[in-house]
Amino acid sequence: MPTLKSPLVPCLALAAGLLSAPAVAEEERWYQVELLIFSHENGASDEQWEPLPTLAYPDTGRFLVYPQQVAARAEAHEGTSEVDEFGRQFLRPYPEPLAEEPAPTPDIPRREAASPPPEEEAPPVDAAAEPPPALPLTPTPFVALPRSSAEFYGKAAYMQRSGNYKTLFHETWVQPVREKGAALPLIIDRSGDSGEWPRLQGSVTLHIARYLHLETRLWLNTSGDYLPGAWQMPAPPLGPVSLIVEEPEPAEEDYFAVDAAMDAEQDPVEDALPAVGETALEEDAGPVYPWRHAVLMQQSRRMRSKEVHYLDHPLLGVVIKLMPLDEEQLQAMAEAEIAEQQAAAQ
Structure with missing residues (x-):
């Protein structure tokens, strides 16, 4: 997986290992996906919701990759940046430079070695042999596409202006859609x-x-x-982490200096006792859940491509459309992606 520092290279290059994957595999069908999730601001208040719904993230999932966000983080970080196959960004410090070793002293050649070695005959070239066919390319999957790629933006803006709905998630991306056992859930929050x-x-x-x-x-x-x-329900879980920042290893401290500093300190037991009139600080309880309740929307829908599908719920709405992509379309998208990377690197 290549690493980069400059934000000029879009995050698509961070996942370039996926770009040259044997492309439109016969077993994989690629689609452009548009997903809109919104809330009903005037949802029915007389519904009886489960007080303690079972809320959980999948054991294994992935994230959408946002190119501008990845580039901004990489630019602000003093080190390297990498995006893995799950859409997680890793920010690492630059590796420590290796100590230079003295160049080895060349051996004095023997007299017999003064003459050049005999040239080996090159294997015959088969003029009729054809180079192997180039594998078709596919674009990097699960990268958020520009707003111009979306179909629902005008409708979503109109809905939000009415005051009855609020857009909570609206993205477009391309991906291969696999069978159920191989499909990874997409985590929609950070x-x-x-x-x-x-x-x-x-x-x-x-x-x-x-x-x-x-x-x-x-x-x-x-x-x-x-x-x-x-009454307030217990806080639901927070999602998995999509940004991992690795800190440099601390420098080794001198053992004797640390030991002397510890001897100079006061009795730790005495320090731990609060002075008269003082109270011990309470342990940090962590972030406080600012909501009172959570309502679950757990549904399954069978769909056809090229059609808009709507999943209804008293408090939420989900609109989705999948457009199939053929090999020619995927090739064009991949070539455009490569051209963009090359232009940004110049």
Whole structure:
């Protein structure tokens, strides 16, 4: 996996190992996916919601890659940046330079070695042999595409202006859709990075059998106005981490200097006791869940490509469309991606 520092190279290059994968494999069908998730701001308040829904992230999932976000993080980081096959970005310090070793003293050649070695005959070249056919290319999957690639933006903006709906997630990307056992859920929030609970959390999974299938495991954090009293549910889990920052290893301290410093310190037991009139500091309890309740949307929908599908819920709505991509389209997208990388690197 290549590393980069300059933000001029888009994050597509970070996942370039996927770019040259044996492309439009016969077993894989590629699609351009557009997914819109919104809330009903005037959702039914008389619904009876499960007080303690089972909320969980998948054991293994992946993230969308946002090129500008990845480039900005790489530019602000003093080190290298890498995006893995799950869409996680790793920021690492530059490796320590290796100590230079003295160049070895060349041996004095023997008299017999003064004459050049006999030339080996090159193997005959078969003029009729053809070079192996180039593998078709595919674009890097799971990279958020520009807004111009989306079909629903005008409708989503109109819905939001009405005041009855609020867009919580709206992205477009390309991906191969695999059978259920090989499909990875897509995690749609970054709560694992922020340490905070956004309004929308969870994951969606696309897989294919005879038909395309969408499975949602989403939950909406709410103010709980529909709940009696002041009861609050326990905080749901935060998502997995998508940004991993590796710190440089601390320099080794001199043993004797550390030992002398410890001897100079006061009695640790005496230091641990609060002075008269003081109280011991409370342990950090971590972030506080700012919502009262979460409502789960766990649904499954069988779909056809080229059609808009809508999953309904009293508090949430999901709109999705998958457009199939043929080999020619994938090749063109991959070539455009390579051209963009080359232009950015100049």
